[in-house]
Amino acid sequence: MAQKDEEHCxxxxxxxxxxWNNQYFQLDMYQEPAPPRCKGLILLETFTTELDKPTLPSFLTVEGEVTNDPYYSMYNLSHKDEQTAALFASLIT
Known part of the structure; x- marks a missing residue:
């Protein structure tokens, strides 16, 4: 693969x-093999044109909002080196 990035997996x-409640959701559950930062990670994503925050499903426990957190970008989640990913995330916040 000519464009493979050896620093990412x-x-x-x-x-x-x-x-749910007329709102479309995507629930991503990260699987092995996975970088350490992805182990046990589950992200919920939704898309809306509404200005208000969407109502989240009552049957899920949401620990936090990560929409604008670069640590949770696919670029950082796929990085093989935890320290480099964390450094990159801190530089773009």
Whole structure:
């Protein structure tokens, strides 16, 4: 692969898509093999044109908002070196 980046790895995830309260959600559950920062990670994503925050499903426990957190970008999640990923994330915040 001519464009393979040796500093990054493939990130595997299972995606579950569902509708709840007329809102579309994607639930990504990261799988092995995975970089340490992805182990046990589950991200919920939704898209809306509404100005208000969407109502989140009551059956899920949300620990925090990561929408604008560069640590959770696919670029950083796929980085093989934890320190480099954290440094990159801190530089763009």
């Amino acid at each position: 493939t990130v595997f995830k299972i995606r579950r898509c569902f509708l």
